[in-house]
Amino acid sequence: xxxxxxxxxxxxxxxxxxxxxxxxxxxxxxxxxxxxxxxxxxxxxxxxxxxxxxxxxxxxxxxxxxxxxxxxxxxxxxxxxxxxxxxxxxxxxxxxxxxxxxxxxxxxxxxxxxxxxxxxxxxxxxxxxxxxxxxxxxxxxxxxxxxxxxxxxxxxxxxxxxxxxxxxxxxxxxxxxxxxxxxxxxxxxxxxxxxxxxxxxxxxxxxxxxxxxxxxxxxxxxxxxxxxxxxxxxxxxxxxxxxxxxxxxxxxxxxxxxxxxxxxxxxxxxxxxxxxxxxxxxxxxxxxxxxxxxxxxxxxxxxxxxxxxxxxxxxxxxxxxxxxxxxxxxxxxxxxxxxxxxxx
Numbered sequence: 001x002x003x004x005x006x007x008x009x010x011x012x013x014x015x016x017x018x019x020x021x022x023x024x025x026x027x028x029x030x031x032x033x034x035x036x037x038x039x040x041x042x043x044x045x046x047x048x049x050x051x052x053x054x055x056x057x058x059x060x061x062x063x064x065x066x067x068x069x070x071x072x073x074x075x076x077x078x079x080x081x082x083x084x085x086x087x088x089x090x091x092x093x094x095x096x097x098x099x100x101x102x103x104x105x106x107x108x109x110x111x112x113x114x115x116x117x118x119x120x121x122x123x124x125x126x127x128x129x130x131x132x133x134x135x136x137x138x139x140x141x142x143x144x145x146x147x148x149x150x151x152x153x154x155x156x157x158x159x160x161x162x163x164x165x166x167x168x169x170x171x172x173x174x175x176x177x178x179x180x181x182x183x184x185x186x187x188x189x190x191x192x193x194x195x196x197x198x199x200x201x202x203x204x205x206x207x208x209x210x211x212x213x214x215x216x217x218x219x220x221x222x223x224x225x226x227x228x229x230x231x232x233x234x235x236x237x238x239x240x241x242x243x244x245x246x247x248x249x250x251x252x253x254x255x256x257x258x259x260x261x262x263x264x265x266x267x268x269x270x271x272x273x274x275x276x277x278x279x280x281x282x283x284x285x286x287x288x289x290x291x292x293x294x295x296x297x298x299x300x301x302x303x304x305x306x307x308x309x310x311x312x313x314x315x316x317x318x319x320x321x322x323x324x325x326x327x328x329x330x331x332x333x334x335x336x337x338x339x340x341x342x343x344x
């Protein structure tokens with residue numbers, strides 16, 4: 001059996017049966033309807049969109065027991081996810097990183113690496129798998145649910161099963177929502193100025209929208225700083241995935257002759273290419289806005305489909321220790337971001 005470096009394992013030597021368009025329709029339509037419901041509820045009741053998508057997907061998980069939905073759910077949870085990651089590149093430019101400055105950017109890189117290393121190292125304390133801790137640490141260090149989805153596409157469901165991944169998504173989303181509410185208050189209590197508060201919020205809150213919202217809830221200047229800092233963290237997604245691919249590729253368990261050669265998956269190359277284009281050519285605002293909306297829609301579809309594929313009875317087997325990596329990653333991210341903000 002080949003090493004599952006990109007979550008694209010082949011369980012059998014026989015090629016998979018070819019699927020027709022109508023095979024994808026049941027699962028894809030159910031996912032789309034659930035995503036629209038999540039977007040409507042999130043808009044009308046001021047609930048985080050990712051959290052609403054997860055909850056509705058979990059509520060509809062019984063539909064995945066019907067084999068007719070499998071092809072569509074796989075399409076939404078895999079292909080839609082990867083295209084959405086590519087479109088995230090339209091939000092990043094080299095100019096944004098230059099405007100951030102060398103010291104804050106270096107601090108961000110240090111925070112990212114430290115959060116991942118501390119979370120993975122703490123896994124043994126709570127009897128947790130290192131791959132699950134890597135998923136929680138990487139998602140916290142970069143951009144929440146989007147990074148978790150991208151990481152899981154590399155790690156594969158043989159290392160982190162569907163139930164554990166869904167639990168991680170729920171924990172990260174809830175932690176991000178709490179951080180958006182608490183961190184601006186803590187920054188005010190600590191007497192941070194606008195630049196320091198913006199760095200703290202942008203460097204520690206997981207989700208992009210919530211980091212930006214938390215920054216602007218502090219002040220307009222803090223919101224601008226938080227936006228640049230958060231987008232710089234998103235730009236670190238590709239380097240982080242490269243490091244994860246190298247780490248997984250160096251692990252044992254497969255004969256050297258049968259290992260998959262180290263290479264970047266197409267969606268990471270696409271992400272980097274779009275960042276390069278966006279840096280060299282001023283993309284029209286409608287194009288950038290369309291790419292951003294498309295990325296949000298595709299990632300929402302991927303989150304809903306992933307939750308629908310989860311087996312709720314398996315979630316019951318996950319004890320409180322399963323949330324420990326998320327708590328460790330969140331606290332580490334906040335404390336390091338606060339220490340870095342105080343140096344600015």
